[in-house]
Amino acid sequence: MTSMLSIRNLHASVGGKAILKGINLEVKAGEVHAIMGPNGSGKSTLGNVIAGRDGYEVTQGEVLYQGKNLLELSPEDRACEGVFLAFQYPVEIPGVNNTYFLRAALNAQRKYRGQPELDSMEFLRLVKDKLEILHISDNLLHRAVNEGFSGGEKKRNEIFQMAVLEPSLAVLDETDSGLDIDALRLVAEGVNRLRSEDRSLIVVTHYQRLLEYIVPDQVHVLADGKIAASGDAELAVQLEQQGYTWLEQGGIASVDAASGQRPGA
Amino acid sequence: MNISPDIRTAGLADRLVASRPAELAAGGPEWLDAMRQVAQQHFLQSGLPGNRDEAWKYTSLRRLEQLAADMIPPGDRPADQAEAPIEPMWPMDAPGFSYRAGHWALRPQALPAGVSIQTLQESLQHADKAHARVLRDMLERVDVRGRQQAFAALNTAAMDTALVIRVAAGVDAGTCLAVWQSAGQTAAQLANVRVLLVLEPGARLRLLEQFQAEQFGDSAVAGQAMNLLWQAELGDGAELSHVRVQRDGAENVLLTFTDLAQQAGSQYRYAGFELSGGLVRHDISSRLLGPGAHADVSAAFVTDGERHVDHHVKIDHVSPGCSSEQFFRGVLGGHSRGVWNGKAIIRPGADGSSVRQSNANLLLSDLAEMDTKPELEIYADEVEASHGATVGQLDEKAVFYLRSRGLSEDLARRMLTAAFCHEVTGRLEDKQWAERIGQLLDEALQAMGLKAAGDL
Numbered sequence: 001m002t003s004m005l006s007i008r009n010l011h012a013s014v015g016g017k018a019i020l021k022g023i024n025l026e027v028k029a030g031e032v033h034a035i036m037g038p039n040g041s042g043k044s045t046l047g048n049v050i051a052g053r054d055g056y057e058v059t060q061g062e063v064l065y066q067g068k069n070l071l072e073l074s075p076e077d078r079a080c081e082g083v084f085l086a087f088q089y090p091v092e093i094p095g096v097n098n099t100y101f102l103r104a105a106l107n108a109q110r111k112y113r114g115q116p117e118l119d120s121m122e123f124l125r126l127v128k129d130k131l132e133i134l135h136i137s138d139n140l141l142h143r144a145v146n147e148g149f150s151g152g153e154k155k156r157n158e159i160f161q162m163a164v165l166e167p168s169l170a171v172l173d174e175t176d177s178g179l180d181i182d183a184l185r186l187v188a189e190g191v192n193r194l195r196s197e198d199r200s201l202i203v204v205t206h207y208q209r210l211l212e213y214i215v216p217d218q219v220h221v222l223a224d225g226k227i228a229a230s231g232d233a234e235l236a237v238q239l240e241q242q243g244y245t246w247l248e249q250g251g252i253a254s255v256d257a258a259s260g261q262r263p264g265a
Numbered sequence: 266m267n268i269s270p271d272i273r274t275a276g277l278a279d280r281l282v283a284s285r286p287a288e289l290a291a292g293g294p295e296w297l298d299a300m301r302q303v304a305q306q307h308f309l310q311s312g313l314p315g316n317r318d319e320a321w322k323y324t325s326l327r328r329l330e331q332l333a334a335d336m337i338p339p340g341d342r343p344a345d346q347a348e349a350p351i352e353p354m355w356p357m358d359a360p361g362f363s364y365r366a367g368h369w370a371l372r373p374q375a376l377p378a379g380v381s382i383q384t385l386q387e388s389l390q391h392a393d394k395a396h397a398r399v400l401r402d403m404l405e406r407v408d409v410r411g412r413q414q415a416f417a418a419l420n421t422a423a424m425d426t427a428l429v430i431r432v433a434a435g436v437d438a439g440t441c442l443a444v445w446q447s448a449g450q451t452a453a454q455l456a457n458v459r460v461l462l463v464l465e466p467g468a469r470l471r472l473l474e475q476f477q478a479e480q481f482g483d484s485a486v487a488g489q490a491m492n493l494l495w496q497a498e499l500g501d502g503a504e505l506s507h508v509r510v511q512r513d514g515a516e517n518v519l520l521t522f523t524d525l526a527q528q529a530g531s532q533y534r535y536a537g538f539e540l541s542g543g544l545v546r547h548d549i550s551s552r553l554l555g556p557g558a559h560a561d562v563s564a565a566f567v568t569d570g571e572r573h574v575d576h577h578v579k580i581d582h583v584s585p586g587c588s589s590e591q592f593f594r595g596v597l598g599g600h601s602r603g604v605w606n607g608k609a610i611i612r613p614g615a616d617g618s619s620v621r622q623s624n625a626n627l628l629l630s631d632l633a634e635m636d637t638k639p640e641l642e643i644y645a646d647e648v649e650a651s652h653g654a655t656v657g658q659l660d661e662k663a664v665f666y667l668r669s670r671g672l673s674e675d676l677a678r679r680m681l682t683a684a685f686c687h688e689v690t691g692r693l694e695d696k697q698w699a700e701r702i703g704q705l706l707d708e709a710l711q712a713m714g715l716k717a718a719g720d721l
Contacts, residue, residue, distance in 0.1 A: 051669050054661070079671035091666040095684025095691070104680070105670035112671070144684075161670065 004029045004066065004169055004200040005050075011060035011225075012049050019045045021225035022061070027169070030197040034211055034236060035204045037222030038244040043204045044088060046222070047173040050202075051085035052078050065169065079105075080112035084167035086158040088174040093145040098157070099127070101145050102164055109165060130163040134190040152183035159190040170194075171202045176210040188213030208240035294389060297404070304409040304421035311412040318413050320548075323604045323636045324575050328544040329518045332453045332488045353444040353475040354512060355701060361442030361473075367425045367456060372442060379436035380470075385427035385461070396463070400429065403461055403496050407524070416520055420457045420494045427459040432468035434500070443474040447489040447517050455490040455518075466500035466528070472507045473698075478514035478541075488516035488543060495523040499531035501555065506534045508693065510702060512709075513542040515572065521547040529555025529584070536693055537564035538702055539574050540709040546575040556586035563591070565689035567709040569598035569633075579608045580620070585645070588619040594689050595626040596682055597633035598713045605654070608640040615645045622652035627659060627685055629713070683707050 005027040012020040019042045027033050037043050049056045050063065052075035063070040070078060093101070107117040118126065131138055136156055146154050155175050162170055172191065176184055191214050195201065203214055211219070211233060219235040220227045223244075229235065314321035350370040351363040360374035362382055371382060381388075389397055409418035432438045448454070464470055499505055505525075513519050519542050525533055539545050545568075551560045566574040580589040591607045609620040626635045639652040659681050667677035686706050693699040 053665055053669075074674070075665060075668040076671050076673050076677075079669055085669055087666065087669075091660070091663045093663050093666070093681065093684065095687050096680055101667070101670075101680070104676070105667075105672055108673065108676070109671040165670065 002029050002066075003027075003064070004031070005070075005202075006064040007061070008064075009061035010046075010049070010058065010063060012045060012056055012058045014045060014056055018059070019225055020049070023222075023225070023227060025220065025227065027200050027202065029168075029200055030195075031217045032195065032201045032203060032214065034214075034216040034219045034233075035202060035222055036206070036208070036219060036236060036239060037228075039206070041222040042225045043206075043222055044173055047085055047088075047171040047202070047204055050078075050083065050169075050171055051075060076108070077112070079165075079167075080109045082168035084162050084165060084170040086155075086162060086170065086172040086175050088177060090146045090149075090154040090158055092147045092149070094147045096145050098143055098145050099123075099141045102127070102161060105161075106164060127164060130160060133193055134160055134163060135186065136160055136190075151178040152180070152187075155179060155183070155187050156190065159187055159194075163190070163194055166199075168198065169200050169202070171204065173204045174206060175203070176205055176207065184210065185213060208236040211236045293386060296401070297389075300404065301422050301424075304418045305423075307409045307411075308415055308418035308422055311410075311415055311418070313415050314412045320413050320577060320606070323602070324544075324546055325573065326544070328488070328516075328573075329490055332455070332490050332518060336453045336455060351444050351446045353442060354477045355475055355510065355705070357440070357442060357473070359440040359442050359473070361440075361444070362428065363442075363444035363446065364426065364456075364458065365446040365479075366448040366454060369426050369428065372444075376441075377436065377438055379433035379468075380438040380441075381429075381431045382441075383429050383431075385429055385459070388429040388431070396431070399463055399498060400461060403463075403498060406526075407494070407496070416492050417494060417522060420459060420492050420522070423457045424459045424494075425457055427461070429461045429463065430470070431463045432465060432470050432503075434465035435467040436465075436469070438468065438470040440471045440473055443472060445474070445476045445491070445493075445513075447476075447478050447491065447513055453488055453490065455492060457492045459494045459496070462495065462497040462505065464497070464499050464503035464505055464531075467502045468500065469504040470506070472505065474507065474509040474511075476509070476511035476513045476519065476542075478512065478517065488514065488518065490518035491520065493519070493521045495521070497523070497525040497533075499525060499527045499533060499558075501528045502530040503528070504532040504534075506694070507536075508698065508702075509535075509537045510540070510705060511538065511542060511545065512540045512705070513545070515541055515570065516543045518542075518544045519546070520544075523547065523549045525549075525551040525560070527551055527553050527555070527558040527560065530557040531555070531559075533558075533560045533562075534694075535560075535562045535564075536689060537566075537576075538689070538706060539564065539566035539568070540705060542572065542574070544573045544575075546573075546577070548577040548579075550579040550581070551589075552581045552583055553587035553589065555584050558584065558587045560587075560589040561592075562589070563593065563689050563692055565594045565596075565686045565706065566603065567596045567686065567706065567713065568601040568603060569630075569713045570601060571599070572601045573603070574601075575604040577604075577606045577608075579610070582609065582611045582615040582618040582620070582645075585615045586617045587615065589621070591622045591624070592689065592692065593624040594686055595624075595635060596629065596686060596710070596713075597626065597635055598629040600630070600632045602633070603635045605636070606638045606640065607652070608642070609650070611641075611643045611645045611648050611650075613644045616647045618645060619649040620651070622654075624654040625685070626656045627682060628656060629658075629682070679707070679710055682710055686710070 007025040010023040103123045221229040316322050350372045360376045361372045407417050408414050568574045593605050595603045597603050605624045607622045611618045622639045624637050635656045637654040639654050664677050690699040690703045
């Protein structure tokens with residue numbers, strides 16, 4: 001399998017404060033990786049660094065995406081290269097219609113890749129197909145981007161955008177937060193439909209619950225800006241049972257015994 | 266350069282006041298001529314307003330002074346004007362009139378029965394007694410005293426064109442166009458134009474005003490100045506919708522004063538889109554005289570460079586049971602300046618009044634400046650009032666959100682800025698107009714070069 005994302009010794013700070021302190025992560029095409037960890041461990045920072053948000057300063061290390069240096073690209077070029085971030089808090093944008101915005105985004109990406117732009121009829125056809133697959137009502141198309149959306153609608157709108165933009169690498173930042181169990185299941189189903197051999201997913205989550213629906217190939221536990229433990233889906237279950245405090249109390253050895261992996265391996 | 270008010274006035278007076286055209290001066294009723302003489306005296310005595318005057322504190326008239334220095338005397342106006350109607354930048358199959366450099370023309374489309382557009386002269390000659398009385402009252406009502414009223418005085422004294430639009434009781438006039446074209450000739454001029462709108466009880470009119478420059482964007486042409494005074498009388502239940510799209514030359518001075526009297530149940534809706542112009546000021550004032558009268562005044566403006574856009578609104582709730590709304594959005598780049606002063610007065614006894622005011626502004630550059638001032642004067646009980654005024658920048662979280670989907674930073678900023686302005690187009694009842702005006706707004710934003718603004 002080819003490498004999708006290769007993060008080596010990544011250090012990043014926000015407002016002068018070091019948040020990521022040496023992350024190593026290898027994600028191959030088609031894999032789903034879960035990043036778990038307590039609040040403040042740097043989970044969301046990792047997603048924002050990958051997407052290129054201002055104010056997240058990389059002080060050391062590198063991020064290679066499909067062999068390219070991701071860090072030197074603007075956020076829009078990263079998107080055009082196929083990187084997608086599903087936001088933890090999708091932004092409400094009054095006055096910008098969802099359909100108009102998404103078509104502009106898709107066409108910007110197509111133009112970047114040398115593909116012809118879609119006219120509004122072609123775009124609408126594509127969008128209707130995606131809505132059907134995700135079981136999302138089309139009234140979402142007529143509204144302003146995320147404006148007045150419920151928490152669940154916002155998260156589903158993120159997954160809908162992902163379905164339309166068809167990224168190669170998607171980072172889902174706490175897509176489960178604030179969702180009730182039904183909404184969670186719908187979102188997870190949507191994500192599962194988008195799993196494919198040439199698409200990789202990084203699922204950032206605080207709880208194991210989402211991983212019951214989106215079963216990861218690998219689970220990494222982030223603590224204090226480093227990957228403290230890595231394992232298979234079993235690791236998530238173990239974390240759920242024992243909580244993150246157990247990690248800080250030196251429980252890593254038992255994790256390693258359970259999954260047979262060294263941290264960051 | 267500091268010019269004392271007296272010199273400024275003298276300079277303008279020489280060139281401006283003496284310009285009463287013969288056609289209006291001769292043959293007009295004596296009372297009109299006397300009124301104009303008085304206005305002229307007031308103008309010469311009081312001079313132009315300046316930063317000592319509250320309502321003019323933020324409005325620099327430097328641009329007008331500069332133009333006045335090069336202005337040709339009115340008698341020497343180049344006769345390069347055919348009296349054919351001028352096509353508007355936004356073509357439309359509707360009747361109305363056009364104006365350019367002291368000459369006006371009716372559009373070829375026929376006016377509906379019960380609707381007339383005439384000069385004041387014609388109107389006074391042919392009017393029935395009641396209508397003549399209405400016109401005279403309207404003219405006499407214009408306050409020409411004091412420095413703050415200098416432009417009203419100048420307009421009265423020196424008006425080169427005065428038109429009357431009359432819509433008879435119960436008649437729906439549909440859409441009428443007013444096309445103003447600033448001339449592209451080499452010498453600066455100042456036009457003083459008056460339009461009186463008389464909507465009799467139950468009458469309806471949709472007025473679409475288009476301001477355009479002969480050579481839009483050509484800075485080589487001399488700046489032109491206009492001092493335009495609209496007066497409107499809305500009878501019981503009359504409805505006036507007034508939409509204005511302004512894309513005047515970037516060096517031009519455009520002073521507009523709109524003054525309304527609204528009777529019971531009348532509706533006034535104004536939506537202005539100020540997309541260009543050098544010094545643009547619009548003072549809108551309405552008196553709500555009968556229960557159920559409603560005034561809804563809104564505008565969006567886009568300004569950059571050294572330009573100035575100014576709105577002064579005053580809604581006077583004289584009668585109980587009236588409502589008014591003010592909704593303004595401004596986008597300022599470069600070194601430009603904007604002013605919004607939104608006033609509502611609730612007179613004693615005007616119970617059950619409702620007032621809403623909203624003014625939000627986007628500053629796209631560190632050098633742009635916006636002065637915003639909501640003012641509520643309430644002397645009655647049981648009043649519902651709300652107001653809000655903000656000055657800020659684009660939401661960077663929103664910019665990043667759009668960029669993270671593949672939109673360039675330039676496009677992301679433009680999209681967000683346009684959305685901000687479209688809050689005003691979104692209020693238009695006619696969705697086709699909203700769409701067309703939205704395009705014109707987008708063009709104006711594109712011309713601003715928002716990417717540079719983002720780098721600041």
